[in-house]
Amino acid sequence: MSATTTTSKACCNKCHGILSTPTKSICNRCKVAYHPICAKRILKSFREFKYCRTCLTHNDLIKYNPYFEVLTQDVDDGDKTYTQYPTTTNTLEFLYPLSKVMESCAVYYPNDFRKFDIPRDAVTYKFLNIDGNASNFDTFSATLTTLSHKFTVLALAETNLTNDQSSLYQLDDYRSVYQNC
8 A cells, every 4th residue: 555645836826827936926915926927917916016816906915105106216217217215314204204104095985984982082084086976976975974983174176166165065963165266
């Protein structure tokens, strides 16, 4: 009677073929591995990392942060590409905290608020690019009523209103201030 041994080999998550260690591509978040050919269809680059579609879709990884881009600009001088950082201390001192705030922002869905234990005296903010009160205000207002938390401050961008229309879009228990910039 002979003994059999089995060895566990890593498989590509797309085609399920066996992976060789030096040539595999891995999602930076979930650490799932792919062949380089399969990875071209599955993994997407964001900044210096690669992520699978599932992680990008379900983990809010791609963030809008114009300050990050300014702090780490790639420069192509013809021979090579390198990262250029701002040279003045004032620029770094001003932009770095703004970038850090933008990077720490997260998307929360209405059901997420049931999980949080938010103190009643906490100051909380909700920001939304509403992209037109006329088309999206009712949905926004209805969503607010489903939340178990009342925000201290609501900030809406791109309301596309004129001053004489601002009285049409009011929320109970909030004082509205509309500004055209």
